[in-house]
Amino acid sequence: MTSAPDMTGRTLLQVIPKLKGGGAERTTLEVGAAFVRAGGTSLVVSSGGGMVEELEQGGSEHIAMPVESKNPLLLAQNARDLADLVKERGVNIIHARSRAPAWSAFFAARRTGTPFVTTYHGTYGAKTAIKRRYNSVMVRGDAVIANSAFTAQHVRKQYEGLPYFDGSRMVTIPRGADLERFDPASVGEERIRPFSLRFGEGFKVVMPGRFTGWKGQGVLIEAARLFREERPDVPLRVLMAGRMDEKPDYVDGLRRRIAEAGLQGVVELMPATDDVPALLAASDVVVSASTDPEAFGRVAIEASAMGKPVIATAHGGSLETVLDGETGYLVPPGDAEALAKALGKLHALGAEGRRAMGERGTQHAGQKFTIEAMTTSTLLVYERLLGQKG
Template sequence: MSNNDGMPVVLQVIPDLKTGGAERTTVDVAKALVEAGWKAIVVSQGGRMLDELQQTGALHVALPVKSKNPLTIWRNAARLQAVIREHGVDLVHARSRAPAWSALRAARREDIPFVTTYHGIYNQTNALKGFYNSVMARGDTVIANSGYTADLIRERHPFAKKRLTVVHRGSDLTALDPHNVADDRKTALRADWGIPEGAPVILNLARLTAWKGQRVMIEAMAELVRTGDTQSIAILAGDAQGREAYLWDLRDRIAKHRLQDRIKLVGHCSDVPAALALADVSVVASTEPEAFGRAAVEAQAAHVPVIVSDLGAVPETVLAPPEVSEGERTGWRVPPGDHEALAKAMRHALDLSDKARAALTGRAAQHVSESFSVEAMCAATLEVYRKLLKR
């Protein structure tokens, strides 16, 4: 170990700490490193999660690693190399493509292990894009966040097969348990979002971008209302991240269906457990494959019936026929982009008896507790580090 006090030093590199699954995982792993007595460093351009990261005891170094400019990427390699030397870094873990190219060069120059996590289903339409994506398969160990992602890596980057391992993304299941969410948090959120007392809540937690399916949600709500629902409120909770044209498009669609009182665009949600505790149904309406699907896992951990688009890694996170029996179901899977099927599933979930709902959500919570806890994810990730550092 190059650190003077003997603790291993791990540097994670990610573009920013605004919001998202990769960012959440970065903070969770940093916390686990500190708790294990290691030193955790994160290089990013900062963001709303920076305070949380620093509260874990991790060190943050601000560098322009979000840039895709080739010259900046090249310069960032030297900047990261300087960080490695200054802090005695023993291992580098990259979580996004542009900074991964810089981190790969820096780690190789310093002759230390390099780890990557393939967090997303990266667009790959030509050979140049394939080469750009390939950096995420160039780690000494390549972590896939689901079996689906691992299969994709094997297909795209067969050279990485022997260095590939699956570590499912994990969530803080204890925090998501509705019994651990104080009433005042739910009351504050209900008031902030303007939800009438007693109105069933259909929750969609996703950043506002077209492939996350907010348009499908709006059409499904229109269908639900058309077929007699008079009370349900749909909450679209997510940050537009600068996509103002898309945000205005959603508002126009809501107005076209005269659903301004039934669909609420509430922006970023900083208290996910409270949001889920308010929800009667959670919907993941993605129209493109999810590499993992954290929102579906968190809904199940929170004892909320969940409906998801049937593509990507969903069969790993939400159990449903025909892969399992009706008695093993943990949620509903519907064809992506099919607003009528989504509306039908929403009606079904809202109409569950108390007994049927308890049985479903109990199975779902048990399912995710066995496979998708943050503790399991962090333990598996630290084991990857240990094996590489022993070489």
């Protein structure tokens, strides 16, 4: 693998709305830490959150600013404050990871003549011309990073032919998984045991992810009902883990669906855990049932890294992260019957068959989706822009 370029004497400024968990936030921490290891100084501007301490442990400096606001007056003030920060700290690269802060960062970059990078961590809906214009800041970078081939294709479809879009500035850099954190050998039995006890005996299925409609928890509940109808002899246990405070009405609705389906004691909702590797290790199968396309979908790669077969929906980034029939199964989005059948196939494989599929997934993740590959590719983008400026 190509080594990371030397960033000695360089200063990177990443701008993101908040640091409260999520793929974009995790990537911010990882790129910041890699930039520091390469000899540079890493600054991150956000409104704060629970990941600030971890960010700082990786060597980055956090600067609090209300950059998650969409208020036009505050956007303008943030642009002035960011421009001042760029001058004061000698920032060489500005990297924006979300639309509202990207507008402030864009104007700060233009005022100071600083190379500007954006990353598409998701696909943004643009049903109106106004919304497309708002989203367009993400294609105005001197380099535009897409976190999957699916995302890159989506961006081109949205903006091809528009005067502010230059497709030659786009680069695809897949999201990476932390293969040291998601390594079965590093997860001891004492960490796995609490989740094993929560699962109990039987065929153990886990679905990590935010509790929100498009993540497909309702589809998995229906699939569990169908699976139980087909195989009443199989003790099925399903854990869905995620933050339960963001959409409490949705969570209550899921509990009602579980009760109506007669799945109490079969399907359980649980709060998000900091020890996702141990949760995955305790399972037999990991499910990602998103009904809207995942821009990347790191759950599939983290599960593969842990040696677990994955069932994912056949659209978006999952088409790149899951090899159908080899590392798991792909099913049509929203199709509970297909999901139930995939669960049946994985149960029929037995422990050894699932282990072999998981091992193929681990190999796939290690070849294509590592943090090192992602951060090195990102730093190479920075190096190219700094070279052009120089």
